[in-house]
Amino acid sequence: MSENNILQTVKKACLAKAELFNLDTKIKNDVLLNIAKNIENNKEKIFAANKKDLENAEKMIEEGKLTRATFGRLKLDDNKMRDMIQGIYDVIKLDDPSNKVLWARELDENLVLKKVTCPIGLIGIIFEARPDVISQITSLAIKSGNAVILKGGKEADNTNKAIYEIIKEAVSKVEEFPYDSVNLVFSHEDIKSMLELDEYIDLIIPRGSNKLVTYIQQNTKIPVLGHASGICHIYVDESAKKEMAQTIIKDSKTQYPTACNSVETVLVNKNYPYIDELKTYLKDNGIKVIENPEKFDYEYSDKILAFKVVNNLDEAIKHINTFGSGHTDCIITENEDNAEKFMTRVDSSGVFHNVSTRFSDGFRYGFGAEVGISTNKTLARGPVGLDGLCVYKYKLFGKGQIVDDYVKGIKKFHHKDI
Amino acid sequence: MSENNILQTVKKACLAKAELFNLDTKIKNDVLLNIAKNIENNKEKIFAANKKDLENAEKMIEEGKLTRATFGRLKLDDNKMRDMIQGIYDVIKLDDPSNKVLWARELDENLVLKKVTCPIGLIGIIFEARPDVISQITSLAIKSGNAVILKGGKEADNTNKAIYEIIKEAVSKVEEFPYDSVNLVFSHEDIKSMLELDEYIDLIIPRGSNKLVTYIQQNTKIPVLGHASGICHIYVDESAKKEMAQTIIKDSKTQYPTACNSVETVLVNKNYPYIDELKTYLKDNGIKVIENPEKFDYEYSDKILAFKVVNNLDEAIKHINTFGSGHTDCIITENEDNAEKFMTRVDSSGVFHNVSTRFSDGFRYGFGAEVGISTNKTLARGPVGLDGLCVYKYKLFGKGQIVDDYVKGIKKFHHKDI
Numbered sequence A, B: 001m002s003e004n005n006i007l008q009t010v011k012k013a014c015l016a017k018a019e020l021f022n023l024d025t026k027i028k029n030d031v032l033l034n035i036a037k038n039i040e041n042n043k044e045k046i047f048a049a050n051k052k053d054l055e056n057a058e059k060m061i062e063e064g065k066l067t068r069a070t071f072g073r074l075k076l077d078d079n080k081m082r083d084m085i086q087g088i089y090d091v092i093k094l095d096d097p098s099n100k101v102l103w104a105r106e107l108d109e110n111l112v113l114k115k116v117t118c119p120i121g122l123i124g125i126i127f128e129a130r131p132d133v134i135s136q137i138t139s140l141a142i143k144s145g146n147a148v149i150l151k152g153g154k155e156a157d158n159t160n161k162a163i164y165e166i167i168k169e170a171v172s173k174v175e176e177f178p179y180d181s182v183n184l185v186f187s188h189e190d191i192k193s194m195l196e197l198d199e200y201i202d203l204i205i206p207r208g209s210n211k212l213v214t215y216i217q218q219n220t221k222i223p224v225l226g227h228a229s230g231i232c233h234i235y236v237d238e239s240a241k242k243e244m245a246q247t248i249i250k251d252s253k254t255q256y257p258t259a260c261n262s263v264e265t266v267l268v269n270k271n272y273p274y275i276d277e278l279k280t281y282l283k284d285n286g287i288k289v290i291e292n293p294e295k296f297d298y299e300y301s302d303k304i305l306a307f308k309v310v311n312n313l314d315e316a317i318k319h320i321n322t323f324g325s326g327h328t329d330c331i332i333t334e335n336e337d338n339a340e341k342f343m344t345r346v347d348s349s350g351v352f353h354n355v356s357t358r359f360s361d362g363f364r365y366g367f368g369a370e371v372g373i374s375t376n377k378t379l380a381r382g383p384v385g386l387d388g389l390c391v392y393k394y395k396l397f398g399k400g401q402i403v404d405d406y407v408k409g410i411k412k413f414h415h416k417d418i
Helices: A003-021 A025-041 A043-062 A068-074 A078-093 A133-144 A154-172 A189-196 A210-218 A242-254 A275-284 A313-323 A336-345 A403-407 B003-021 B025-041 B043-062 B068-074 B078-093 B132-144 B154-172 B189-196 B210-218 B242-254 B275-284 B313-323 B336-345 B403-407
Strands: A101-108 A111-119 A122-127 A147-151 A182-185 A203-207 A232-236 A263-269 A288-291 A304-310 A328-332 A350-355 A372-374 A382-384 A390-401 B101-108 B111-119 B122-127 B147-151 B182-185 B203-207 B232-236 B263-269 B288-291 B304-310 B328-332 B350-355 B372-374 B382-384 B390-401
Touching: A003 A111, A003 A122, A003 A147, A003 A182, A003 A189, A003 B313, A003 B336, A025 A043, A025 A078, A025 A133, A025 A154, A043 A068, A043 A078, A043 A154, A068 A154, A078 A133, A101 A390, A122 A133, A122 A189, A133 A147, A133 A154, A133 A182, A133 A203, A147 A189, A154 A182, A203 A210, A232 A242, A232 A313, A242 A263, A242 A275, A242 A328, A242 A350, A242 B390, A263 A275, A263 A313, A275 A288, A275 A304, A304 A313, A313 A336, A313 B003, A328 A336, A336 A350, A336 B003, A382 B390, A390 B242, A390 B382, B003 B111, B003 B122, B003 B147, B003 B182, B003 B189, B025 B043, B025 B078, B025 B132, B025 B154, B043 B068, B043 B078, B043 B154, B068 B154, B078 B132, B101 B390, B122 B132, B122 B189, B132 B147, B132 B154, B132 B182, B132 B203, B147 B189, B154 B182, B203 B210, B232 B242, B232 B313, B242 B263, B242 B275, B242 B328, B242 B350, B263 B275, B263 B313, B275 B288, B275 B304, B304 B313, B313 B336, B328 B336, B336 B350
Parallel strands: A122 A147, A122 A203, A147 A182, A232 A263, A232 A328, A263 A304, A288 A304, A328 A350, A350 B390, A390 B350, B122 B147, B122 B203, B147 B182, B232 B263, B232 B328, B263 B304, B288 B304, B328 B350
Antiparallel strands: A101 A111, A111 A390, A372 A382, B101 B111, B111 B390, B372 B382
């Protein structure tokens, strides 16, 4: 798609936004139901398209241009198809996060201010390999009332296109729903164009490798919801229980070593009595322990841990705030005061006490769906659920009041929360 | 200050952040009280420094390098001094926005998740001319638990330095308060250096001209809280009351024509019966009415209005979403359905019904203090109070739980809000 074409697509999506803003939840759920059914009815079409992508991918693997891991993410099977469809039904069941009154205040008689949630607007989604992302993100966008412009990895072009067409067909059957609010773009140049459209696109959500996320963060003025790296820490305090520390660290590292919420660095208080036993335990569990590595701000994404003995809690906090990525950090201690100090002073989206870092996840938190995990400090932070795709606006209802009367003291505000 | 020096300052401020995160409200209020008293006791020193700046400013006016308006903003008098001191006492009275539990959820027995407010971290403030901004912003930062790095306009260097030294002296007297958390930098190069320190500075708040705000927005990856322009609209619907429309538009334009929440464009439904009378009324009240100007996305900052007759509500909404700045827009109508549609579909931080756009203001909203007005859609939006300087973190309290037990089905989440 040429730069001009993507601008046209984005402009049309922007016009569709306003219509999305006040759609009944029922209409949105009807669209979602149509999408789920249409995917169900067209499974074979999707598998056929996926087969083409897999054949191309095989060639690329032979040429050394694609990894087996990417091939795995690209491949759709019955399980993934079932999860894709179930995912849409799950989103239908979630509360509509838009048009909720957060609070209301009477500024004066007949002058009422309401803070009300509303969709963010137009969201750009840039993803790699996994074609099941389309239906997932599109459902979340539809339910929260946002328009989307999707750009998938070229290795999944055929599958993405098939799923997209099935979604658009389903969307077209609900007349009240703005057809232009869901869009897919194809060519690699479209990423660059998307990143430059900060006048129209309100938020970018990248789904892919650290490299992709970092590239996007460095090449756009649009706010990016996500995290480039997850350098999580566990600090073992003096009073930590021996078995609890071992079990939590093992789970945090080995339960899914490539996950962003896996632990990368263990800091241990010098007075902890079981330091050597802990190291032995970790090694016995297949974890490579690197003591005092040169580089602490590194994500191993493997069964490897950086390990450092620290003098005290303050040193641990300083280490984490210096080398961490603000994702998730945990203290293991029986001392409640130390736990409180750690959890307040460590500047991360998740601060845990006596529990595996792997719990940092939207589904485990009970959000029903996860848009992503954010290490931003001024956007939604931590695991982001459907709520994270909404912002708020202020609605002020009056009867003709003017400011001049309040400036001159003819009238006075009384500011009563209602 | 050299680039190296500013980096040192910022790094020290970052270390101070952690200490700020769990300070008692009492300590923060003690510091604020000290600052208020110390300014009171050193008024003459501040006036003397301001005199020097005013003398330099006079020369710059002669050389055509400074406007009379800037001179006015630069000049401190007894009223501004009193407001400055009173402003600090007002912040002392405000609720501490940090460490508030937004909600708590039991994920499973003995596994409790809390969403808790916390300071954003290190905030960079870049301001022009008005030296009274230092004490105002510093008080808000201290109360919300944020570290600050301030950069004022060079025309106010002497005054800024005097106020800053008085603040630092007051801060130094409260031992528990991290001395390095309040910082002022001087040279013009410091702005450029600040804008590059996205690794350390979490938020930039500009206070000054549209030119300054636009420059900052275009030259940093740090989130910017603010608005470059305020292009506010009033749409006069078919059923609008004659007098109400006249009075609201007059107030919205003339009550303070250079304010960001003043109206710039009036859209009138073609079936509104009093179009000509409205134009005559506005002209009689000293407002220049420009019908169908070439450029609608323009802030006049004067008693000038763009004026356009539209076919219907939809055209008005489309016009506003295309040419507006997402600040504040108002509909005047007796039709509740039209009001609801307008307020939901117009994509602005403030959407008003039958009330002057000038009400869009933190003090009028009852926020107690205003950090600024934001047209961002992923940061704090609209008038931003003390709350807007806080974000949240997730605290998870466990007893040694690991994720593997939940993945294997040995344990199950029950997700009970508590």
